[in-house]
Amino acid sequence: MKQTKSYLAKTVEDLKPSGIRKFFDLAAGMEGVISLGVGEPDFVTSWSAREAAILSLEQGYTSYTANAGLLELRNEVSSYMKKQFHVDYNPKSEIIITVGASQALDIALRAILDPGDEVIVIEPSFVSYAPLVSLAGGKPVAVQATEEYDFKIQTHQLEKAVTDRTKAIMLCSPNNPTGTMLGENELIELATFIEKHDLLVLSDEIYAELAYDEPYVSFAAIEGMRHRTILINGFSKGFAMTGWRLGFVCANEELTAAMLKIHQYAMMCAPTMAQYAALEALKGGREDVEDMKKSYRRRRNYFVQSLNDIGLSCHIPGGAFYAFPSIVSTGLSSEQFAEQLLIEEKVAVVPGNVFGISGEGHIRCSYASSMEHLQEAVKRIKRFVEK
Template identity: 55%
Template sequence: MDYQTILSKRVQQVKPSGIRKFFDIANEMEGVISLGVGEPDFKTPFAIRAEGIRTLERGKTWYSANAGLMELRTEICRYLERRFGLSYEPKSDVFVTVGGSEAIDLCLRALVDPGEEVLIPEPSFVCYTPLVEMIGGVPVPIETKAENQFRLTKEELLEKVTDKTKVLVLPYPNNPTGGVMRKEHLEEIAEVLRERNIMVLSDEIYAELTYNGKHVSIASIEGMKERTVVVNGFSKAYAMTGWRLGYAAGPAPVIKQMVKIHQFAIMCAPTTSQYAAVEALRNGDESIEKMATEYNMRRRLIVNEFNRLGLPTFEPEGAFYIFPCIKSTGLTSEEFCEKLLFSQKVAVVPGTAFGNSGEGFIRVSYSYSVNHILEAVERIRKFLETL
C-alpha cells in the first residue's frame, strides 16, 4: 500500500507540534524536571469533582443537546456577564465544546474558505496555523515584539490586512509569552476592524490568569461583539484539563454553523464534565482566586530568578508562562533546549515551536511547585556556567 498517495497531501504537509518533540524525549529519560507543560499542577477543586461523581452515581450519562446542557449554557452566560461584562443568549449565542481547542477549530472551519487569509499574531499557541492549513486557508503570521511586551499593535495589524483577510486570531492572555492586551490596546485594534468585514477569534482560555488588573475581552469594545467569537474553557481557570470542556460565545449566525459542524463531528461534549462545569461556574470563584494568587507568587519568583541568571525576561501579565531571551548564549532556541535537556535533564520549549518570531527565546511554565521551579533554575544555572 502506497500511503504517500493515499494520505491527504494537505495533512501530510502540516508540521507536527514543536512542543511534543521535547516531551517525547523527556518522557524516556529518568530524572527529568520539566518546566514545559502548560497544565495546572492543582487538582480540580473537590466540589467540582464531587459533582461529577454524583452525576455518574445517579446514572446521568445520556447525551446532552448538541450545543450542551441548557443549564450549563445559562451558567456560562451568567459567568461571562459577571466576570467580563459580556451579555449573551444561552439558546442561540453559546455552545459547549470538547475543550477550547475544538471551539477554535470549529470557528475557523465555519468562517474560512480555501484561499482566505487568517492573521495570527506570533509567538502564539501551536494549533492556529495547522488548523488554518488543514482547511485550505492561508495563515498570515504577524510578528509581535518583546519591546511591546508581545502585544499586537495597530500598525502591525494594518501591515498585514488585505482584501483576502477573513479572520484575526487574538490569543490573549498569550501562550507562550504571557503578554496581554489592555483596553486601550484593544480599542486601537477595534478601530481597524470596525471598518472591515473581518471576524475575530478571541482565544481567552487564560482570561482568569490576568495579573495587575482584570482581563478585558475585545467583545466588550464598542462595535466588536457582533464580529467576535470568544473561546474559553475550564482547563486553566478550574484546573480541569482532563475533563476536556470548553465553549464558544458569539453572534448567533456564526454559532449556528459551528454547532452544525460539531453536531456531525462530535455530537456533544461529555455530560459528566458538563454537570461538573455547572458546579464550577456556580461556586468556583473562590478556587479561581486561590489558584491565581499562587500563580502570581510563582510568576514574580521565576521572573526574578531568570533575570538573575542573565536571561532577560519581561514580567508577563497573564497566563502561566515566561518567555526568556537566550540570545546571549549564542545558541538557537532548539540548540539551547536540546543541550539543556541532555546535560541537566531540564525540559523547556524552544520559542520557535510558537512561530519563527520565537527564535532566540524559550517558553518556561510556572504551573509547578516552588520547589520544582527552584530545582530547575539551579540546574539551568549549572548549564549556563558550562557555556
C-alpha cells in the first residue's frame, strides 16, 4: 500500500537525536574503553534501600499507589526538603512522586505552556531541556552562559532574551554539563530579574546533594521565590538510584494540582517498589550520601588539576560530577576531539557542542568513575593532546 503522507508529528520530526547517544553507541562496540561520558554514579544503591524494595515485593505491595505517590514517602520528602534545603512543602498538596526527574520536568512544562509561550533555556544545558519545551508546545529560547564567567549566567544576558511571550526560565544548579553552582547572592540577583518580569522558574536541583565547597541553596528558598518555583529533584544522582526512575516535583498548590492531572492520565503513578526503596534511602541513607560526596570531591580535585596540568583549561566545578575543560588549544572542534580521542586512545567523553553553542570548544567528562580509571584516562588524554 502506497503511503501518500507522513503520519509523524512535525514537532517530533524536527527533533534531533541526543548528541550524547552517538558517542555511547560508538564506544559500545569497542573493547578497553574508559567511559567518562555516562552521567550517573558509579556507586550502587545502598543495600538498605534495595532490601526495602525486595521486602515490599515479598509482602505483596505490587498495586498502584495514590497518583501523587505514597503519602509516607511524600511526608519523608517534605521533611527532607525542609531539613536539608530549608523549603517547606505540604506533602498532601504540593509534592508529586514522578518517574524520574525527567518526567517531573515534562509534566511541569505541559502544565504551564500554551502554544508559542517562550521558555529561556540557559546553555550549556542538559540535552533534554529544549526538546521537552518544544514537545509541550512552547518555544525554547537559548541564552549562552560563557567560560568568561565560569558558565554563570548574567542577568544582562537574560534581559536581552525576555519578551512578552516569556513565561519561564530553566535553571540547573549544580549544572549539567559544566558543574557550575550558583551561590546565594547570584540566586538573589536572578530572583530580582524573575520578579521584575513576572516569570516562573523550573529549578532542576537533581544534583543538590553533590555540592562540594559551599552549602547548597535552593532557588525556592530565596525570599519571594517559593510561589514562582517548580522545584524538580529526585533520587538518581544523590542516592545512586538512576535505574529506579524515581523523582519528585514540588510547587505551590495550584501548579501541583495542574501537574497531577497530567501525571494521573499519562503515568498513573511511579513504580511502587521503587517508592519503598526511596523511602528507606531518605530515612537511613544519609551516611551513604556523605561517603559518596567525599569520594566525588577527591576525584574532582585530582581530575580537574590533572586536566589543567595537561593544558586543557578547566574551572573547578562547584557540584555535580562533571568537568568541562576547554580543548580550544588543540585546534580541534569538540566533535573532532571526542571522536579522535575515542578512536585513538579509547576514552569516551561528550563533545560540548551537544549542550549548546557556548559548549563548543569544550568536552564533558564525568568523574563518576573509579580513581584507577580516572588516572588511566588522564594518561591517555595527555598522550592524545601531546600528539
